[in-house]
Amino acid sequence: QKEVEQDPGPLSVPEGAIVSLNCTYSNSAFQYFMWYRQYSRKGPELLMYTYSSGNKEDGRFTAQVDKSSKYISLFIRDSQPSDSATYLCASHTGGFKTIFGAGTRLFVKA
Amino acid sequence: DTEVTQTPKHLVMGMTNKKSLKCEQHMGHRAMYWYKQKAKKPPELMFVYSYEKLSINESVPSRFSPECPNSSLLNLHLHALQPEDSALYLCASSTRTSGVNEQFFGPGTRLTVL
Numbered sequence: 715q716k717e718v719e720q721d722p723g724p725l726s727v728p729e730g731a732i733v734s735l736n737c738t739y740s741n742s743a744f745q746y747f748m749w750y751r752q753y754s755r756k757g758p759e760l761l762m763y764t765y766s767s768g769n770k771e772d773g774r775f776t777a778q779v780d781k782s783s784k785y786i787s788l789f790i791r792d793s794q795p796s797d798s799a800t801y802l803c804a805s806h807t808g809g810f811k812t813i814f815g816a817g818t819r820l821f822v823k824a
Numbered sequence: 825d826t827e828v829t830q831t832p833k834h835l836v837m838g839m840t841n842k843k844s845l846k847c848e849q850h851m852g853h854r855a856m857y858w859y860k861q862k863a864k865k866p867p868e869l870m871f872v873y874s875y876e877k878l879s880i881n882e883s884v885p886s887r888f889s890p891e892c893p894n895s896s897l898l899n900l901h902l903h904a905l906q907p908e909d910s911a912l913y914l915c916a917s918s919t920r921t922s923g924v925n926e927q928f929f930g931p932g933t934r935l936t937v938l
Binding site for chain 2: 815
């Protein structure tokens with residue numbers, strides 16, 4: 715079993731839609747939960763992170779972690795074509811080794 | 825400067841060649857990483873350097889040899905690679921080992937082994 719599981723998609727939505735991206739994880743020791751965004755031919759960049767359980771909002775983006783169900787979510791409101799990218803969830807226990815999900819490819823159609 | 829640079833962007837090599845990948849950052853980060861990423865797969869950690877010392881080696885075959893000459897530079901020396909080593913090689917750096925440990929990634933070197 716992979717430590718972080720993520721549906722690779724692709725996910726295609728019209729512009730303005732609300733997007734929901736999800737991951738599950740198996741390691742109860744994970745404390746930090748991140749979402750990285752990777753555009754084509756670029757390296758990943760950190761979009762948002764959450765420490766332990768709860769919600770975090772940043773503009774159109776909301777990250778949620780439910781440690782009881784080991785579920786990680788990212789919501790994108792009013793999605794834009796510029797949001798088209800691969801979104802990778804990631805976790806770690808507090809240290810060097812970050813475990814990434816497989817990434818979900820998102821396409822937002824104008 | 826919040827950029828991690830990697831050279832070359834693309835590399836094609838034969839199984840008997842020796843080549844090197846280079847990574848550079850000037851953010852003062854003291855942790856640097858090499859990842860391997862295959863198409864539609866997540867980045868897989870290969871090596872971590874902390875304060876120029878090798879901290880993690882994820883059981884990577886010896887045909888990959890990392891080197892950290894100074895706090896800004898990270899190299900990956902390649903020798904006798906196999907076609908299955910073809911992948912995107914990503915370098916990253918981070919400023920801290922505790923907390924969120926945000927990693928800043930370079931654009932990667934796309935390696936093809938013939």
